[in-house]
Amino acid sequence: xxxxxxxxxxxxxxxxxxxxxxxxxxxxxxxxxxxxxxxxxxxxxxxxxxxxxxxxxxxxxxxxxxxxxxxxxxxxxxxxxxxxxxxxxxxxxxxxxxxxxxxxxxxxxxxxxxxxxxxxxxxxxxxxxxxxxxxxxxxxxxxxxxxxxxxxxxxxxxxxxxxxxxxxxxxxxxxxxxxxxxxxxxxxxxxxxxxxxxxxxxxxxxxxxxxxxxxxxxxxxxxxxxxxxxxxxxxxxxxxxxxxxxxxxxxxxxxxxxxxxxxxxxxxxxxxxxxxxxxxxxxxxxxxxxxxxxxxx
DNA sequence: AAACCGGGGTT
DNA sequence: AACCCAGGTTT
Numbered sequence: 001x002x003x004x005x006x007x008x009x010x011x012x013x014x015x016x017x018x019x020x021x022x023x024x025x026x027x028x029x030x031x032x033x034x035x036x037x038x039x040x041x042x043x044x045x046x047x048x049x050x051x052x053x054x055x056x057x058x059x060x061x062x063x064x065x066x067x068x069x070x071x072x073x074x075x076x077x078x079x080x081x082x083x084x085x086x087x088x089x090x091x092x093x094x095x096x097x098x099x100x101x102x103x104x105x106x107x108x109x110x111x112x113x114x115x116x117x118x119x120x121x122x123x124x125x126x127x128x129x130x131x132x133x134x135x136x137x138x139x140x141x142x143x144x145x146x147x148x149x150x151x152x153x154x155x156x157x158x159x160x161x162x163x164x165x166x167x168x169x170x171x172x173x174x175x176x177x178x179x180x181x182x183x184x185x186x187x188x189x190x191x192x193x194x195x196x197x198x199x200x201x202x203x204x205x206x207x208x209x210x211x212x213x214x215x216x217x218x219x220x221x222x223x224x225x226x227x228x229x230x231x232x233x234x235x236x237x238x239x240x241x242x243x244x245x246x247x248x249x250x251x252x253x254x255x256x257x258x259x260x261x262x263x264x265x266x267x268x269x270x271x272x273x274x275x276x277x278x279x280x281x282x283x284x285x286x287x288x289x290x291x292x293x294x295x296x297x
Numbered sequence: 298a299a300a301c302c303g304g305g306g307t308t
Numbered sequence: 309a310a311c312c313c314a315g316g317t318t319t
Contacts, residue, residue, distance in 0.1 A: 081303030118316045
């Protein structure tokens with residue numbers, strides 16, 4: 001699409017209000033952008049910042065991470081959550097080192113073929129690392145378009161064909177403009193057009209927002225969204241075990257893990273979680289008669 | 298299409 | 309205590 005009031009105004013707004021983030025600095029590298037995108041998949045900016053800084057200091061290029069010890073990688077990942085992604089990021093670094101001569105690909109299909117890189121992250125790296133044209137459709141952009149164009153409070157739970165087609169049609173023709181729109185629309189959704197308490201007074205397109213014009217109708221999909229529990233889930237137990245191992249220098253006896261894991265977790269459940277962590281490559285079992293757990297070497 | 302996967306912050 | 313945040317992989 002040549003341009004539209006929506007893309008133009010959001011992009012201009014971004015030029016004035018963009019947050020200064022290290023992975024947006026002029027001296028950023030494609031590798032730094034990729035690392036930031038993987039971390040930001042699951043974690044708010046303020047928690048990613050210090051980990052990203054250290055990560056890039058210790059492993060400034062993919063070959064550095066490829067050669068690192070897995071335990072060091074998992075400790076550096078810290079409490080960002082979803083530690084399987086740290087493993088995939090290291091696999092990704094190895095693939096870039098071996099298959100792409102250490103250069104982060106700029107081709108979207110090649111990016112998507114890397115471990116841990118899906119459609120969103122591939123599009124984001126194309127746009128933010130290389131200034132290329134891609135369709136960046138994360139939850140923020142989906143919400144902005146659902147509101148401004150469709151007049152819906154929130155996007156549908158799953159991507160729809162029509163939604164992707166619409167987002168594709170909206171991307172400006174020039175690669176630089178497309179990349180700017182991608183960053184701008186994400187930023188608008190992240191800081192102004194937020195899920196719960198949108199700041200419409202600060203929105204550059206409030207006057208053409210259909211959701212606002214229609215009087216903020218409620219979410220049609222509310223009944224089908226269900227909040228995922230946390231207390232007592234396998235995720236909580238896994239997180240607790242990983243925390244124990246991260247903070248321990250040597251192997252931790254399984255009996256000690258059982259004692260320090262989540263209160264009220266029965267033995268079969270803990271065993272199931274440990275087995276899952278082992279299967280994921282996040283934990284190693286050492287010793288037979290006196291089994292202990294540790295982070296993989 | 299749906300389930301799985303963390304952890305911190307806000308309300 | 310309840311709710312919010314988010315994308316990739318696996319089944």
